[in-house]
Amino acid sequence: MDHLTKLEEMLDQANGKFREGKYEEASNILEKIIDLDSNFGKAYNHLGWMYDTKFKEFDKAETLYKLCLEKSPMYPAVYYNYAVLLSSLGRYDDLKTHLDLAITIPGVSKSSIYNEYGIMYEQQGKLDLAIDNYKKCGLHSLDQKTVDRAKQGIERCKSKQYFL
Structure with a gap:
């Protein structure tokens, strides 16, 4: 061996x-x-x-x-x-830099990284950017649970926009 x-x-x-x-x-x-x-x-x-x-x-x-x-x-x-x-x-500057690199690495799930962008932007209250990334998450996935989770993220952000 x-x-x-x-x-x-x-x-x-x-x-x-x-x-x-x-x-x-x-x-x-x-x-x-x-x-x-x-x-x-x-x-x-x-x-x-x-x-x-x-x-x-x-x-x-x-x-x-x-x-x-x-x-x-x-x-x-x-x-x-x-x-x-x-x-x-909550280290969003470091996270953004890391995600920007991660999305370029072969083999890294683009869907997962776009979901992480969505979460990051949602936590920062940047709801339009979060929605855009949840959409990318859904579009890059072949897994129905991931697509459903992306839809939930979009709906959650749209609900939150009511408060702005």
Whole structure:
């Protein structure tokens, strides 16, 4: 078994531990991957996601996401995960810069990124821009649930416009 295949198998093991709710075990596997190969960016993304969503250690999560972006800039998952973190922290200038990059990366879901633009603009009260991006989200998706979510975002923004 070659080196990369071994790392990918270990990453799959860590994902299994995540699904089982065994976060410490998952973290240990990911740390071991990084010890074996500090340039395997996917491990940083997965650790970042864990620190972000499970431990709420946002500074640590951001550091790990940035390491993934540095080591594996073509890994699509980190673009979405880091966008969600920046959005939840209300760091809209950083988020806009990040989304502008993410939309250009092959393999990154355009629909997901347009949804994140929509959320960002909606949170800022820029409802026309939010609606435009929710429309793009729907147009770029082949998944009916995503299309329905985009419609809900548009309707929600139109409702909010009543208050302006």
